[in-house]
Amino acid sequence: MYAVAPILLGALLNLGTAALPPGPSLTESSPAETDVEEDTPFRFAVFSDLTGGERPRVFEIAIAQLNLLRPELILNVGDLVEGETDDRDELNRQWDDFDQRAAHARAPVYYVGGNHDLAGEVMQAVWDERNGPRYYHFIHRKVLFLVLDTEDHTPERTRELERMRTEALARVPEEGWGALRDSDYGRAPEYSAGNISAGQATYFREVIAANPDVRWTFLFLHKAAWERHGGTPFSDIEDALADRPYTVFHGHEHAYRHQQRRGRDYIRLATTGGVQLPAKGRSMDHITLVTVSDNGVDIANLLLSGILDKTGHIPLNGDDVCFESARCESD
Numbered sequence: 416m417y418a419v420a421p422i423l424l425g426a427l428l429n430l431g432t433a434a435l436p437p438g439p440s441l442t443e444s445s446p447a448e449t450d451v452e453e454d455t456p457f458r459f460a461v462f463s464d465l466t467g468g469e470r471p472r473v474f475e476i477a478i479a480q481l482n483l484l485r486p487e488l489i490l491n492v493g494d495l496v497e498g499e500t501d502d503r504d505e506l507n508r509q510w511d512d513f514d515q516r517a518a519h520a521r522a523p524v525y526y527v528g529g530n531h532d533l534a535g536e537v538m539q540a541v542w543d544e545r546n547g548p549r550y551y552h553f554i555h556r557k558v559l560f561l562v563l564d565t566e567d568h569t570p571e572r573t574r575e576l577e578r579m580r581t582e583a584l585a586r587v588p589e590e591g592w593g594a595l596r597d598s599d600y601g602r603a604p605e606y607s608a609g610n611i612s613a614g615q616a617t618y619f620r621e622v623i624a625a626n627p628d629v630r631w632t633f634l635f636l637h638k639a640a641w642e643r644h645g646g647t648p649f650s651d652i653e654d655a656l657a658d659r660p661y662t663v664f665h666g667h668e669h670a671y672r673h674q675q676r677r678g679r680d681y682i683r684l685a686t687t688g689g690v691q692l693p694a695k696g697r698s699m700d701h702i703t704l705v706t707v708s709d710n711g712v713d714i715a716n717l718l719l720s721g722i723l724d725k726t727g728h729i730p731l732n733g734d735d736v737c738f739e740s741a742r743c744e745s746d
Contacts, residue, residue, distance in 0.1 A: 457707055458485075461492065461664050461703040463669075463702075466498070466529075469689060470737075473687065484717075488555060489524045490560070491527050491687075492527055492635055494529035496512075498530075498533075501537040507545075529566075530565075530580075532566075534577060552622045558630050558632070560635070563611065563635065563640070567609075583599070586598065604643055608643040610640070611640050631707055632661040633661065633662050639683070662714070663676075670683070670697060671696060671699070672696055685697060698741065700738040703715070718739070
């Protein structure tokens, strides 16, 4: 039973954000580090959006399946709670629920923030109180992990986006999730691409410069920050990574997509319990298993419908759960 929120990482590593400037921890190792040789092969796992209309039982099953696979670390691409409220008691109840479920994992779970976690000043304040830094880094087995915050707006823009988002979400019960795109919020560039502040970009450029000899670099963020038109602070992070191998994982759209950008893999994960939107592409519950070795990186996407325990069944009596709505409806 093991979950690691950023606040624990901050206590152990003195990690930085805009409020906590980078310190001598820029090259320190993860608290999950073991005494195994640093350059030996290892595996970590990534799960995708579980909220934005969470479907029951899926995340619990995913955690049980991850325990069967035994990755050394577990990361994600954000949207861990539903959010959508300024009620602190309700937000803390949601985080308590997620923390309790994530704690069933055998490996440490590193938190990444999405719009459902951070799209508002109250939600950001609750995250800060419970989880600490909204963006951070750590090193495990000579591999650099960068966790970004794509809701990194000015306070004024945060309030404006929150107002537009609240108005758009009020239309969803009657019009469906498509109402989000057909709204002022959906037309805002932050809807799909979020925002990376100059301060955040500076933090990661310094981290990257301080760690030139890592085997690989992985980035985890919720929204596709590179889709903003024109030069953005995220481009500065990409420029800093230009001479090294790296891989990007993101989410938000609830549909899988692989693309090559700057000669690197940029992978949009689908769902691990979130509402499914097959009109956008393949929308299925899955987890991603990443193997790092001296030969490079191998990435396998595992459908939750196909990870069986020793009895030949999906854990937690999950044989009756629909993990891909488009296929369930066609059967």
